[in-house]
Amino acid sequence: MFYREAGDFKTSYRDDSQTFPIWFDRWRYYAVLAVAFGVVPFLINDYWANAVFVPFLIYAIAAIGLNILVGYCGQVSLGTGGFMAVGAYACYKLMTSFPEVSMLIHVLLAGGITAGVGVLFGLPSLRIKGFYLAVATLAAQFFLVWLFNKVPWFYNYSASGQISAPERTFLGHFITGANTTASAKYLFCLVILVILAWFARNLTRGSVGRKWMAIRDMDIAAEIIGVNPLTTKLSAFAVSSFFVGVAGALFFSVYLGAVEVGEVFGIQKSFLILFMIIIGGLGSIFGSFAGAAFLVLLPVLLKNVLVGQLGWATDIAAHLELMIVGALIVIFLIAEPHGMAQLWRLAKEKLRLWPFPH
Amino acid sequence: MKLRFAALAAAALAVATPAMAELVFPSLSYRTGPYAPNGIPYADGFADYMTLLNERDGGVGGEKITVPECETAYNTEKGVECYEATKGSGALAYNPLSTGITYQLIPKVTADGISLYTPGYGRTSASNGTVFSNVFNYPANYWDGASVIVKHLLDINGGSLEGKTLALVYHNSAYGKEPIRTLQELSKKHGFAFTEIPVDHPGQEQKSQWLQIRRDKPDFVLMWGWGVMNAVAIQEAVNIRFPMENLIGVWWSGSENDAIPAGDGANGYKAISFHGTGSAYPVYDDMKKYVIDAGKAAGDGSNVGTMLYSRGMYAAMVLTEAARKAQELSGVSAINAAQMRDGMEALDLTEARLAELGLPNFAQPIQASCADHGGPGSAVVFQWDAATKDWNAITDYIVSDADVIDPLIVEDSAAFAAENNIPARCN
Numbered sequence: 001m002f003y004r005e006a007g008d009f010k011t012s013y014r015d016d017s018q019t020f021p022i023w024f025d026r027w028r029y030y031a032v033l034a035v036a037f038g039v040v041p042f043l044i045n046d047y048w049a050n051a052v053f054v055p056f057l058i059y060a061i062a063a064i065g066l067n068i069l070v071g072y073c074g075q076v077s078l079g080t081g082g083f084m085a086v087g088a089y090a091c092y093k094l095m096t097s098f099p100e101v102s103m104l105i106h107v108l109l110a111g112g113i114t115a116g117v118g119v120l121f122g123l124p125s126l127r128i129k130g131f132y133l134a135v136a137t138l139a140a141q142f143f144l145v146w147l148f149n150k151v152p153w154f155y156n157y158s159a160s161g162q163i164s165a166p167e168r169t170f171l172g173h174f175i176t177g178a179n180t181t182a183s184a185k186y187l188f189c190l191v192i193l194v195i196l197a198w199f200a201r202n203l204t205r206g207s208v209g210r211k212w213m214a215i216r217d218m219d220i221a222a223e224i225i226g227v228n229p230l231t232t233k234l235s236a237f238a239v240s241s242f243f244v245g246v247a248g249a250l251f252f253s254v255y256l257g258a259v260e261v262g263e264v265f266g267i268q269k270s271f272l273i274l275f276m277i278i279i280g281g282l283g284s285i286f287g288s289f290a291g292a293a294f295l296v297l298l299p300v301l302l303k304n305v306l307v308g309q310l311g312w313a314t315d316i317a318a319h320l321e322l323m324i325v326g327a328l329i330v331i332f333l334i335a336e337p338h339g340m341a342q343l344w345r346l347a348k349e350k351l352r353l354w355p356f357p358h
Numbered sequence: 359m360k361l362r363f364a365a366l367a368a369a370a371l372a373v374a375t376p377a378m379a380e381l382v383f384p385s386l387s388y389r390t391g392p393y394a395p396n397g398i399p400y401a402d403g404f405a406d407y408m409t410l411l412n413e414r415d416g417g418v419g420g421e422k423i424t425v426p427e428c429e430t431a432y433n434t435e436k437g438v439e440c441y442e443a444t445k446g447s448g449a450l451a452y453n454p455l456s457t458g459i460t461y462q463l464i465p466k467v468t469a470d471g472i473s474l475y476t477p478g479y480g481r482t483s484a485s486n487g488t489v490f491s492n493v494f495n496y497p498a499n500y501w502d503g504a505s506v507i508v509k510h511l512l513d514i515n516g517g518s519l520e521g522k523t524l525a526l527v528y529h530n531s532a533y534g535k536e537p538i539r540t541l542q543e544l545s546k547k548h549g550f551a552f553t554e555i556p557v558d559h560p561g562q563e564q565k566s567q568w569l570q571i572r573r574d575k576p577d578f579v580l581m582w583g584w585g586v587m588n589a590v591a592i593q594e595a596v597n598i599r600f601p602m603e604n605l606i607g608v609w610w611s612g613s614e615n616d617a618i619p620a621g622d623g624a625n626g627y628k629a630i631s632f633h634g635t636g637s638a639y640p641v642y643d644d645m646k647k648y649v650i651d652a653g654k655a656a657g658d659g660s661n662v663g664t665m666l667y668s669r670g671m672y673a674a675m676v677l678t679e680a681a682r683k684a685q686e687l688s689g690v691s692a693i694n695a696a697q698m699r700d701g702m703e704a705l706d707l708t709e710a711r712l713a714e715l716g717l718p719n720f721a722q723p724i725q726a727s728c729a730d731h732g733g734p735g736s737a738v739v740f741q742w743d744a745a746t747k748d749w750n751a752i753t754d755y756i757v758s759d760a761d762v763i764d765p766l767i768v769e770d771s772a773a774f775a776a777e778n779n780i781p782a783r784c785n
Contacts, residue, residue: 046442046445046446047442047443047446050438050439050442051438051439051442051443055435096777149530149556158773159482159483159535159536159538159539159770160457160461160481160532160533160535160536161531161532161535162458162461162532164461164465164777166777166778167778167779177465177778178465178466178468178469178470179469255438256434256435256438256462257462257465257466258434258458258461258462258464259434260434260458260461260531260532262530262531262558262559263433263434263458263531263559264434264435266559300439303429303439304443307428307429314387314389314427314428314429315389315390315394315398315429317429318389318390318429318431319390
């Protein structure tokens, strides 16, 4: 009824190829943006920022980054945690070396440094693929974590090997440190996410994204039709690592404020983000958001319901939470192996015909 | 879907917030994950002592105590969530039992004006009150622990460690790395060789580390372990037939749960502690009457009187004594976080007061001040008796080497102050 193409005539190629060709979809997108920018910052408090929104936004950036590599280019990576650590430590070194520089520049530079490291670890992808590449990126994960633990220069020779974010600003507002307001944190992450997601979406619609997908679908055929595997694979690694590096930098500086590399950026982080994109949907920007929301928000919701509302013991609730989230992942993937993005796609197909399916 | 979620979570939050008139001490505990064997007894001890005060005395100064518990699983992200979820409930002081979470909370509690109490863990240089206004780590910190162990080794080696080798087996995290700087200084001072052997989280696999120890044959092995790592390390030491009396753990590596799995082989293992243990203290008569027999004990009640249970109880006791002091200073019983902080800073815990609480000779007296948030810095060496499953004190309280530690604390806290533009207090 609302969600339909009928009567929505396009009069130019530009209109025809826009990201949201359906009127209702487009306005829903603008409405979400308007709420995110115009309503949430005024209502948000410390709890909602630190426990819900900021982790969700940051994980969404990381998930989009990994989705570019795994979902669009077909290169399996288990090194996400290690690359996030590169972003975090790069950001820390930049923040402490150049205190007067704006936080946004630090975050973007940290992403750039991670992109370089990502390209380096992406080199094996030219010779190996599938599970073998997963093992090579796993080596990157362990090597990077070991490196940041081992070399004191990375943590400025602090006694504990822990890095702590000092207070830094963007346009005169605190972005890191304890005196940051909830809305500043939220808006800073939101702006970066929106820009990066817009960039990723358009990248995947253009020639670069088509090359990635050609390599993913069949690399030999892609090579025959003129896609250069070297530049295509390495560009996927670079863009993906840039996103992941930005996420790592935000994770350390804005969200946590103090980080211990083995605990925060260990192998379980790589798996968590991989699960996000598998549950959300490989090769879908919306899927990255859905997956991040599912794995970040559901545990918090379950905890609040089981402990806060039902008053259960914290350990029972924690165990149950693992079981419920695990069971839901299995159920979701049995019901729809292509993830939540596919569910959403099917829902939209049905909505087009609703309420007269025949 | 998002809206419905938001409404549900908001409702959950609203219900979770307790009444403001009580004394709120949130317990960021961990009863799940690889650190649960150590997290459970501590959380039980903390909760049981608070329950005892509520049941027997009606709280502190007539104010009931509430202990909202929040599961962190020793994970920093969940720690942040727990802090944000509980801080709005009028929380007076936090005690997260995790060095990683402590590092995150130090700037947050300072900005929010809440106290952070980290007995024997957290950031060592927080004992310098001139820089860390809201963090307290009396009675002892990691560097005290390292120094106490070295002093004990000096005692049993006739006052000299010249030519000896000490190895440190440590959890490769902020917690495990803390003592390294002190041990390096002490090795220079006393002329022993010092090697570092890291064990990665969670520490279930330590074959290569103990192979290295078997090959290098250090005279003494110090251990900074936590969770499953402790039990595995003790078992591995038994397996390579390392003389157990030469293996010495810090207070976090010396619980019953760590030593029992290795069986008789663990006999003679040593660990230090800054308080006594066992259920022979008079306070346990009341504890049995009001808490355990009344069915109000936390957890399954199997940890009463163990080493880490005693430590949880110790933390609860210190916090409630500080609250009492705060009530005395401010003249109101329903104190707020700022008054609690003043109470922490003015804490004067005497032996007479400990005896009055039913804990005679349980711990060292503490006299805090504006600059001194670190306490006496002393600890006792305990030895494990595998036959009776008991920790027996084999020394008196040993005081740490302030000549080595104080300059290190000043240096580290000055670096923190410079990095964060904190002006010096207590002038």
